[in-house]
């Protein structure tokens with residue numbers, strides 16, 4: 001991802017107007033081949049695209065030092081945008097934390113809930129990738145969905 005202006009390579013983001021013309025052309029032809037027609041059309045019509053690499057990570061632990069340090073929101077789970085659940089994950093952890101502070105929920109239960117929600121949100125993101133055409137065929141989307149369900153159960 002080389003910056004068209006500074007010639008500096010970027011690892012995750014290439015800002016608006018900084019994509020090399022040949023990469024822009026490549027992006028458009030790949031979109032036509034790989035994505036759902038409505039998404040591909042959006043990319044064809046975008047005169048100056050930007051590029052954002054999508055990463056996803058879920059911490060295996062949410063509560064440290066017997067609940068003295070907690071991870072919630074994006075710090076706990078950085079989800080792909082297709083899940084549309086990052087804020088929900090953060091808000092849910094915060095709401096449940098109120099129960100912990102009132103003595104209605106154990107910190108271990110809070111952590112379990114937070115991690116399970118994050119995994120379910122990740123599965124939703126994978127499923128939604130299929131709907132957006134980021135999986136090429138229905139079978140591929142279904143296959144991805146099965147894989148996501150398997151990863152939540154395991």
Ligand SMILES: Cc1cc2nc3c(=O)[nH]c(=O)nc-3n(C[C@H](O)[C@H](O)[C@H](O)COP(=O)(O)OP(=O)(O)OC[C@H]3O[C@@H](n4cnc5c(N)ncnc54)[C@H](O)[C@@H]3O)c2cc1C
Pocket residue numbers: 072073074075084085086087088089090
């Ligand atoms: C374009 C976009 C669309 C999104 N759409 C959705 C959606 O439709 N539905 C959904 O559920 N989620 C959505 N999300 C995800 C959602 O916004 C995040 O998951 C959510 O905001 C995470 O909340 P957070 O409190 O963990 O982090 P943040 O909201 O990022 O809050 C972290 C805060 O910490 C501050 N901060 C950082 N470093 C320091 C420091 N050193 N000292 C003090 N303060 C610091 C930051 O300024 C920030 O205010 C979207 C995100 C983006 C970018």
